[in-house]
Amino acid sequence: MATLRDVRRRIQSVKSTQKLTRAMKMVASSKLRRAEKLLLQARPYAAKITEVVESLAFRTDAKDNPLLNEGSSGKVQMLVVTGDRGLCGGFNSNVLRFAVSSMRNITDKQIDLFVVGKKARDYFLRRPEHNIADEYVNFWRGFSPRDATIVSQKIISSFTESSYDAIYLVYNEFKSALSQKVVIEQLLPIKPRVETVSIDSTEDFAAESASEENGALDTDYLYEPSLAELVDSLLKQHIEFQVHRAFLESYASEQGARMTAMDAATDNAQEMINTLTLQYHRARQASITRELIEIVSGADALSGS
């Protein structure tokens, strides 16, 4: 049986935990608002650069640029993006679990990991069967487009130098404050979009428009400087931006996940406080009753004698 004082102490402790979770929730929600705004503002650029890259990839020969071709080393690299900090529900463990299970599906190739975020690094350091090729941690607190620049430069140089077959990106995609979805994307080599000339449009039309565009645009298009140089720098910019966008998605997801987790924690703490308060009142009532009985029976004994 818990004494009055024990119960009181527990209530106090739960209350201070609740204060903490509530503050964390508030911080996360304001960070989420900022992150959501950044993400939204990045979307037009995403749409436009994809448009330009696609139309360019359509008119350029894949052999001309190493970024459009698979390497031949039998190795792939996987970028796993997590946060630096915990206390955000299933955010980190979802990515990690997804990464591990998709690595199991790639059986015929050696997999090098590029871990982004402290949680991913710590997780894979504890599991030495995975090979960590590179890491980028402790940057989320003040993260900026420069982080994406640094990471994408590392990726591009390792892709061209170690001739990876492919580079994948695993991260949390932001759906809403309440839900995130782990996705895997192929970052390199850049696949020319097949949709633009896909079979679902009628074949005649596709053939016609393809020949028309090839014929007409190839001759009429002007490039300054040369096409090869443009493709190279445009693709690099494209990669950099893809990484930046993934970081933004992941950051917004992390804040969303933390906000939800801390909201739930605050509710749970409240529930616990209610139960404990009830227990406290019971214990107090019991002790009062006991004292009364003692007094009454004491008085009885005196008057009886």
Next chain:
Amino acid sequence: MQEQTEKLSLAIVTPTEQLVFEQVDELRVPGTEGDFEVFPEHTPFLTSLRPGVLSYRIGAKIQYFAVSGGFVEVIPDRVIILAQTAESSDSISVDRAKKAKERAKRRLESANKGDREIDVERAETALLRAVARLSACTLAGKKF
């Protein structure tokens, strides 16, 4: 339909925001291989940007932007500007641009004197960017 000439639809986007999405009459762009102008029915054209001043005209109104590199795709009736950064002359602080210019100059000077700590490339782009900002302000007739 008199006076109703064709217009260009212009989009200026940067990784952090969409700045402009408008119908313009005329556009002037700082390309890496030289400045060029775009009118409606321009031939398809793809080029990269250098740090400089980009301007466009709608009727009699001219807008100036300081841009710092990126890409431009021109399709007969449409122009997409993928800029690294772009600032409208209205939003540029002349004081800050001046200070940035001085800072970049100092850094380049001390790099010339043999200071190896300094990233020359970064200082150079910073200088170019500051100059672009200032000239955007000058062109827009902003008071110094």
